[in-house]
Amino acid sequence: MQKEPCRITISLSAFEYRKLICWAKAHGKPAATYAGQIIGARIEANISTIDEMMRDIAKFEGIGVEDLEQQWLDFDKKGEIE
Numbered sequence: 001m002q003k004e005p006c007r008i009t010i011s012l013s014a015f016e017y018r019k020l021i022c023w024a025k026a027h028g029k030p031a032a033t034y035a036g037q038i039i040g041a042r043i044e045a046n047i048s049t050i051d052e053m054m055r056d057i058a059k060f061e062g063i064g065v066e067d068l069e070q071q072w073l074d075f076d077k078k079g080e081i082e
Helices: 014-026 031-044 045-062 065-080
Strands: none
Touching: 014 031, 031 045, 045 065
């Protein structure tokens, strides 16, 4: 598992971006830093839901959760389906 922070590119509407800038400035943070904190918090708040969804998908596909996760991580690295 990667231990260093990862960078991703996201798209927001112009309206959402303006609101993110204002929200971040109100907290004294740069927009990118605050966006990362928001995304991280939402992932942490939904870990059990994410795990449940992965179990359901793995069961439907007839594979283990670990195999499903590895498939998804491999896809994300390569950008292609194996």
